Amino acid sequence: MKKLTNDFGNIVADNQNSLTAGPQGPLLIQDYILLEKLAHQNRERIPERTVHAKGSGAYGELRITADISKYTKAKVLQKGEVTPLFLRFSTVAGEIGAADAERDLRGFAIKFYTKEGNWDIVGNNTPVFFVRDPYKFPDFIHTQKRDPKTNLRSANAAWDFWTLCPESLHQVMILMSDRGIPASYRHMHGFGSHTYSLINNENQRFWVKFHFKTQQGIKNLTNAQAESLIAKDRESHQRDLYESIQKGEFPKWTFQIQILAEDEAEKLGFNPFDLTKVWPHHLVPLIEIGEIILNKNVENYFNEVEQSAFSPSNIVPGISFSPDKMLQARIFSYPDAHRYRIGTNYHLLPINRAKSEVNTYNVAGSMNFDTYRNAQAYYEPNSYSDSPKEHKEYLEPDLKIGEKAQRYAPLDEDYYSQPKALFDLMNAQQKDQLFENVAASMDGVDSIVIQRALHHFEKISPCYADGVKKALERLKHAD
Template sequence: MTTQDATTGPLTTEAGAPVADNQNSQAAGVGGPVLVQDQHLLEKLAHFNRERIPERIVHARGAGAYGTFTVTADLTRYTRAHFLSEVGKETEVFARFSTVAGNLGSADAVRDPRGFALKFYTEEGNYDLVGNNTPVFFIKDALKFPDFIHTQKRDPYTGSQEADNVFDFWGLSPESTHQVTWLFGDRGIPASYRHMNGFGSHTFQWSNADGESFWVKYHFKTDQGIKNLTESEAAVLAGEDPDSHQRDLRESIDSGDFPSWTVYVQVMPAADAANYRFNPFDLTKIWPHADYPLIELGRMELNRNPQNIFAEVEQSIFSPAHFVPGIGPSPDKMLQGRLFGYGDAHRYRVGINADHLPVNRPHVTEARTYGRDGFLYDGRHAGAKNYEPNSFGGPAQTNRPLWEPVTVSGVTDTSEAPAHAEDDDFVQAGNLYRMMTEDEKERLINNLAGALSGVTRDDIAQRAIENFRKADADYGKRLEAAVQALRG
């Protein structure tokens, strides 16, 4: 059925029967009680009660758009991914931008990382790149993720977000110091989704046609320029227009002012990883550009708005496990956890057949699986066999893995990743602080102090301050003074 078929002609029930009266329910006589035989009434009420699916635990608040990714440089020496195979090649994309901690009804202009999730509809299947607008994150192991998110959400007793919980966790998790510095700096509140950079954040594997493998990081540089909001500007905007970022994205595309990003990668030969000065798979660390410069890859433009927010944005799903030949995972422990966690969240939230929905299914090729049935199954396989191997001509394996194998050794235990020469939780946070101008430092200190002043326990506040002091002595000293001034 086409959209035109569904939106014109006589009104019908869900089963297609014409509706005679959509203004008045059936009653037992004029002014009498409603009849249970009025199935149109019951169907409408039952459907209305079920219009919402569970919102995302994180990244609930978001906006999306379709567009095009165009290759601008030949990087086939690094990857055999077909959608990156030649300069000028275009691939349809769907992007979803979001805040992390807020619920579906929260405001856009808040201090929070922004999700930067992309779906590339390639001829080898969908490739999902699920990142943020920051190159790092608060933690390095997915085992800590539920605990971290609990601190960002509502307290089980007060029902509100509590500064005690936020800074208690951050203070006891020194690895968060780098990301917290990003978050409370100028880029913590983007002016719009169009005016922020995006990052794959994790390290991924690329492999070329000869079987050589490389580690890569993705960077999306906004062509609109970076624009941010101050704390006071954001507070006003969030109150006056909670939908500010969603509205800006939609209206810019509707007016033909298509936002775009220039896409770069950093490429590390696989052999470099073992002796690199930082653990290259640690999500709380960047690779300095002096070590691995940015290499241009392509350009992404968003040029088409969704026609139905629920169907195309709310029901869209992204999973870091959706790879294509020539691209694969790394040993990053946060990424490894997300390979399971995201798909499982979608199976719970949207359903086992979420990949059948138009926004999620492949647009250039067909998904050929032996998965069957389940909620909202559309019968696409008809009477074809539902097992493999079979002798009836069903889909068969290719015998070529999507990515190259990684050598592992040692015993199984719960130890931390091995430390590299310059690994610690503070050096990169300190480097970031020292790169800031004096005005940027002042705003960072004021933003952090404003949040820390809401902590009710002195030991929690002091422990958090000490982490910033370890990153840079001046950073900690100024923050401590600012907190003391606010707390009297």
């Protein structure tokens, strides 16, 4: 029989009774096992993520089946390459105890353990977002969280913000559509959302968007179906993902990209780096380049899912950034959040650690369990040939930017054409769902905010505004 020990291997003689001064006496502080157990319990939870707090994850592979070497020199994207990955799904607005089947965006974050370091795509299940300037991001998140006075979620706050920031209308329409509640994580698409760049061996830059199309088919829930499911199972998506993989029904997504040459970006007619807009497929077709498959569940949820940390700052040679303002801000904010939430050396945890060689001069910090390998120098530059050195051949091509720094307004105020295009694609049933979902979400919203929303809907389509008005009237009479 195995002997019970504490965290340091000290054998525990009695794990049932505290050490006391007499049978009724007070506790003794020398009972270090008791103190260790209580102290550890106090620290069993790390702060939950500000957003994407509740998640599910699994391991898998990326398989590249097409030759796109003319666009990128990244080894991970070369034909025939197979790369291990970890994918974390999540809800966005809810806390760690939120129900899986709530109307919300879903996070779609992938960590690729490539031969050249970790490459992270921190995406969602939608191709756009609510805001395009990070200045607005903290305020937007506040509207999705609890009112600090009532500690309740506020539909009025959400709609007040959305209607005062009409760039949100595109994402709001997707959120309120039939796709606002995926039936499971397996039955939804994933998107990198941002514009990134690919760089080839000739040091040419191409703008790129990443898409992951579910091979299981799109399946969604209505409000009524979701309410019924949540009443029985708050972990429906977690359960579905875990059990599907356990049964060998491995979920797959087709990996596709959109490519624009650096000098072709103008053909879109709008800012290609605007996170609230999509690149129309008739202008920039999808190119299929491979697939991802999830084929292994985690062994320890806390270690592997809760402590997993993703950031768009994790890139590899041949893949890089763009002038997307939201992407630029996330490059800072994500690693900063991880250092606060998990610790300075979160990158050393097995789930986050690169499988490729790592050579750095970063030292010390809380919970640093790494082996220091720089024998002759702990600084750079240094005189020793066996110490890590910079490699200028990995410099990226020049990026042309404006010469004046100021707080520029958006390049356009076209908030309505892409939501109109999406609305026109919907069939009658989808439109009816949209009207009912929007009306239901406006419960408790001030009339001035509702009227502002209807004014925006009218600009998208008179049918949109009229449909929501009628849905609101039906709800009013039902009450």
